Amino acid sequence: LQSKKTKQNKIKTLLSTAPYQSNILAIMSSTINSTTCAYCYIDIDINNHRSNLALSAAFVDATDSRYGFSSKDLRKLGGSEVSRIDDLISMDHVWSSKIQSFSNQKGIVTKLPSQGSRIIFRLLWDIAPLACENFATLCTNGGNSLDSNCSGSKKNIPAPVGESGKELTYRNSSIHRVVPKFIVQGGDFVFGNGSGGESIYNGKKFKDERAGLGMKHDKAGVLSMGNSGKNSNTSQFFITLDKAPQCDGKHVVFGEVISGIEVVRAIESFGTSSGEPTVPILITDCGAYTPLMTPSAGSWYDRPDSDSYTGITPEFMVRPRAAIIAPTKTVTEKFRSALGDHATTFLISVDEVGDENLNRVVMEMLQKFALDVVLAAPACAKLFSTMDIPQSWKDASKSCPPKEDVFLVSKPVDALSTLIKNSWLCKQSGWILSGSFE
Numbered sequence: 001l002q003s004k005k006t007k008q009n010k011i012k013t014l015l016s017t018a019p020y021q022s023n024i025l026a027i028m029s030s031t032i033n034s035t036t037c038a039y040c041y042i043d044i045d046i047n048n049h050r051s052n053l054a055l056s057a058a059f060v061d062a063t064d065s066r067y068g069f070s071s072k073d074l075r076k077l078g079g080s081e082v083s084r085i086d087d088l089i090s091m092d093h094v095w096s097s098k099i100q101s102f103s104n105q106k107g108i109v110t111k112l113p114s115q116g117s118r119i120i121f122r123l124l125w126d127i128a129p130l131a132c133e134n135f136a137t138l139c140t141n142g143g144n145s146l147d148s149n150c151s152g153s154k155k156n157i158p159a160p161v162g163e164s165g166k167e168l169t170y171r172n173s174s175i176h177r178v179v180p181k182f183i184v185q186g187g188d189f190v191f192g193n194g195s196g197g198e199s200i201y202n203g204k205k206f207k208d209e210r211a212g213l214g215m216k217h218d219k220a221g222v223l224s225m226g227n228s229g230k231n232s233n234t235s236q237f238f239i240t241l242d243k244a245p246q247c248d249g250k251h252v253v254f255g256e257v258i259s260g261i262e263v264v265r266a267i268e269s270f271g272t273s274s275g276e277p278t279v280p281i282l283i284t285d286c287g288a289y290t291p292l293m294t295p296s297a298g299s300w301y302d303r304p305d306s307d308s309y310t311g312i313t314p315e316f317m318v319r320p321r322a323a324i325i326a327p328t329k330t331v332t333e334k335f336r337s338a339l340g341d342h343a344t345t346f347l348i349s350v351d352e353v354g355d356e357n358l359n360r361v362v363m364e365m366l367q368k369f370a371l372d373v374v375l376a377a378p379a380c381a382k383l384f385s386t387m388d389i390p391q392s393w394k395d396a397s398k399s400c401p402p403k404e405d406v407f408l409v410s411k412p413v414d415a416l417s418t419l420i421k422n423s424w425l426c427k428q429s430g431w432i433l434s435g436s437f438e
Contacts, residue, residue, distance in 0.1 A: 034125035037136035039289040039369070040255075041120045042170060043300065044263055046270065047279035050117075052109040054302035054312060056085060059095050061304035063088075074110065075301070075437040082110050112434060114341045116319045117299040119239075119260035120289050121223050122368070128212035128254035130201075131225050131233065135254065137200045138187075138235055139286040141169040163203030164190045170235075175281040178271030182244060184264060185226055185275075186283060187236035197226075197234030207231045212252030217244040221264065223255035241268050258370050259296055259321065262344065291369045291396040297321050297344050298434060317434045319344055320419050323362050325376040325383060327351060334412035335375065342416055342435030346371070350380060359386050366390045366406075373423045374407050381409045401427075 045051075057074040064072045067088055069081055086108050089095045123132040141159040159169040166189055174192045177185035190196030199206050208231050217224060217240050224247060226236030239257060240247070241264070257264060270278045284300065298319040305313040321344045324335040332347035339345060346365070348358055365371045367390040376383060384407045394400050401424030410418035416435050420426055426433055 032133055032137050032140065034123075034129075034132070037123065037132070037140065037288045038125070039120055039122055039258070039291065040136050040139040041118050041260075041287060041289045041294070042139065042283045043117045043285040044119065044175070044267060045117065045282045045284045046113065046266060047281075049109055049113050050284060050300055050302065053112065055095075055098055056089075056108050056110050057302065058304050058311075059085070059089055059092075063092070063095075073303070073437070085110055111341065112299040112301065112317055112319075113266070115262045115266045116260065116297045116344060117263060117284075118295070118297050119263050120258050120296060120369075121255040122258045123223075123255045124212070124215075124253070126211075127215060128209040128225075128252050130206055130209055131212060131252050131254035134200050134206070134233070134235065135223075135237060136288065138168060138170050138189075140288050141167075141171055141286070162198045162200075164196070164198050166190050166198065168198065168200055170283050170286045173283050175267060175277065175283070177238075177275040178267055178277045178281070179241075179273065179275045180268050180271040181242045183238040183240055183247075184267050184271075185236065185238040187226065187234075189235060194226075194236070197236045199234045205232045205234055208233065208252050209254075212254055213249055215253035217247040217251070217253065219243060221257035221261055222253055223257065225252040225254065227251060239264055241265075258368055292393065292400065293397065295431060296369070296372055315432055318425060318428075318431050319434045320423060320425055321370070321372045322346070322419065323348055323365060323371050323374045325350065325358065325362070325374065325380045327377065327379050331377055331412065335377075335415050338412045338415045339419070339435075340416075342433075342438070343419060350383075355383065358383065363387060363390060367392050369393075369396075372406075372425055373419065375415060375418065376407070376409050378409055378411065384409075 060069055060074045060077065061072045069077060071077060089108055123136060125132045159167040162168045170187060170189060173186060173189035175184060175186040176188055176192055176194045177183070185194065188194050188196045190198055220241050222240040224238055224240070225233045226238050227233050233252065267281055270281065272278060295316055295318045298317045301315050301317050302312040303315050305311065319342065322339070323346045324332045325348050326332040326335060327350050329347070329349040329352060332349050336345045336347060348361065350358060353361065362374055369392065374387070387407060389400060389403055389406060405422070405424035405427070408418050408422055416438065420433050420436050425431060
């Protein structure tokens with residue numbers, strides 16, 4: 001068996017020669033399978049949010065002495081300092097022109113997107129293996145991004161170039177169609193408007209898989225192949241926003257959203273009846289999601305770095321996904337308020353759900369990797385006695401976190417501190433939690 005390093009060296013050699021496409025994909029095919037790519041993710045940037053935030057970060061880094069900021073790092077500034085940035089930039093001739101030329105939104109961006117940016121899919125390899133292999137390969141940029149990478153400091157090996165002359169990857173491609181209450185569609189990295197697309201199978205369209213055609217578009221979050229007719233699958237895909245029975249039997253279902261539906265809903269808010277989004281929506285990153293090893297939710301922050309060739313070092317700000325258990329809905333809302341945009345919360349009040357259903361709901365979400373932690377009010381701590389680390393977690397990693405790092409007890413006022421200091425997420429090497437700069 002070839003080591004990963006040997007394969008990567010061989011890939012680099014092939015990338016420097018032409019033609020290389022069929023050879024390089026043959027090498028990578030052994031790494032793209034239902035084990036290494038059971039799950040994949042895409043990171044979404046809506047209305048240039050990421051690049052506009054990077055400009056604000058660069059402004060603070062470059063002008064901290066001039067304007068008296070307490071830190072060169074935007075994330076470390078206090079609320080009053082952050083509130084000044086908009087006015088300071090508008091009065092600065094150089095920086096105001098940079099912001100205006102780059103953005104079509106009002107004001108500047110000083111915070112990470114409130115909903116995060118990552119969407120995670122579970123792929124149905126047993127239902128539609130061709131569609132899954134195609135999608136997973138394009139997500140992992142030709143198989144080059146199988147390592148979990150949180151810092152963004154590792155340089156990606158270029159994806160192979162397809163028959164269209166475009167790299168075979170979803171990275172930097174657009175979401176070109178958004179129809180509210182229907183679908184979000186992307187994957188056309190050839191033309192970016194829905195008229196193109198290319199599969200990994202020598203660029204050819206591939207057949208519909210019978211089992212996938214038999215699956216129903218019966219809920220929001222279904223992942224399905226876009227096509228132009230029978231047996232015309234390429235790289236385009238769509239995510240349902242509601243039940244879409246009109247797609248049944250016509251499009252191959254090959255996955256589902258298990259995390260990040262709030263990001264999908266954010267995309268939906270910029271949709272139109274014609275399908276053309278009202279703002280640019282891009283896939284800025286993508287890859288294989290390895291449970292407990294790859295961050296499940298969050299957003300990229302491009303930290304100014306004068307030592308970097310590009311001038312920045314991308315850092316993924318991890319956003320914990322927490323189930324909040326409290327006696328009443330009012331108390332769960334206090335937890336949500338305390339956590340703010342630093343966590344994705346799923347509120348569960350005992351008086352509405354009941355003890356038995358509560359246990360089932362929480363364990364199902366943990367089992368399918370839709371949660372990172374469970375946070376309970378002190379009055380509900382006894383409920384943890386009937387919960388434990390699910391088997392799927394134990395199967396996914398030899399270093400599965402202990403129960404006490406997953407099931408946490410806290411008062412609402414201490415919720416953020418508890419997540420940052422006591423959860424298993426804060427103990428992952430290289431991970432930076434959103435809220436850790438508060």
